[in-house]
Amino acid sequence: AQSVSQHNHHVILSEAASLELGCNYSYGGTVNLFWYVQYPGQHLQLLLKYFSGDPLVKGIKGFEAEFIKSKFSFNLRKPSVQWSDTAEYFCAVIRFYNQGGKLIFGQGTELSVKP
Amino acid sequence: DTAVSQTPKYLVTQMGNDKSIKCEQNLGHDTMYWYKQDSKKFLKIMFSYNNKELIINETVPNRFSPKSPDKAHLNLHINSLELGDSAVYFCASSQAASNYGYTFGSGTRLTVV
Numbered sequence: 001a002q003s004v005s006q007h008n009h010h011v012i013l014s015e016a017a018s019l020e021l022g023c024n025y026s027y028g029g030t031v032n033l034f035w036y037v038q039y040p041g042q043h044l045q046l047l048l049k050y051f052s053g054d055p056l057v058k059g060i061k062g063f064e065a066e067f068i069k070s071k072f073s074f075n076l077r078k079p080s081v082q083w084s085d086t087a088e089y090f091c092a093v094i095r096f097y098n099q100g101g102k103l104i105f106g107q108g109t110e111l112s113v114k115p
Numbered sequence: 116d117t118a119v120s121q122t123p124k125y126l127v128t129q130m131g132n133d134k135s136i137k138c139e140q141n142l143g144h145d146t147m148y149w150y151k152q153d154s155k156k157f158l159k160i161m162f163s164y165n166n167k168e169l170i171i172n173e174t175v176p177n178r179f180s181p182k183s184p185d186k187a188h189l190n191l192h193i194n195s196l197e198l199g200d201s202a203v204y205f206c207a208s209s210q211a212a213s214n215y216g217y218t219f220g221s222g223t224r225l226t227v228v
Contacts, residue, residue, distance in 0.1 A: 094216075
């Protein structure tokens with residue numbers, strides 16, 4: 001079965017520190033990968049996505065992710081975090097059916113940034 | 116101009132009651148979804164409808180019944196609510212066969228007491 005694993009349950013950083021959140025998926029075919037962010041009490045927002053092409057994907061708010069096919073990974077990075085980045089981060093992979101797709105989420109990583 | 120709107124935002128009810136959550140999207144998408152987020156923040160798909168047709172039905176108790184009167188609406192009715200149903204329920208939409216990901220609603224926090 002297709003699954004997504006996020007290695008870190010809770011990450012605590014100080015402002016200006018660099019961030020890398022791990023994500024691995026288990027699926028051998030073509031994948032479409034996403035990172036979503038959920039700020040406290042809010043809905044999920046798309047940070048970035050990868051379908052094909054350049055494996056280094058840039059998203060909103062200074063985030064980027066790198067798709068490494070050989071490692072089945074899609075890690076999220078940001079060179080310098082801010083207090084406002086405190087949120088829950090979800091990696092997801094989409095599995096397509098004839099009439100649509102199903103987003104399968106990882107367990108989520110809670111990021112706490114200390115001012 | 117909310118793209119995916121859910122009502123109500125909060126719902127507190129007693130065990131055994133029946134309740135509904137409504138969802139509407141104005142993006143012109145033809146596929147809509149219900150996701151459940153548990154207390155550990157884990158998100159799991161429950162249902163998916165494409166053009167009013169049910170296409171994904173995960174292992175969800177049959178007390179949960181989705182209804183899609185048209186492709187812009189997907190409602191969720193829950194019978195005989197149980198304590199374990201307490202969660203945040205997110206509606207989402209997408210364009211079928213699109214790679215653009217989903218647009219999520221703001222969620223409905225259901226608390227069963």
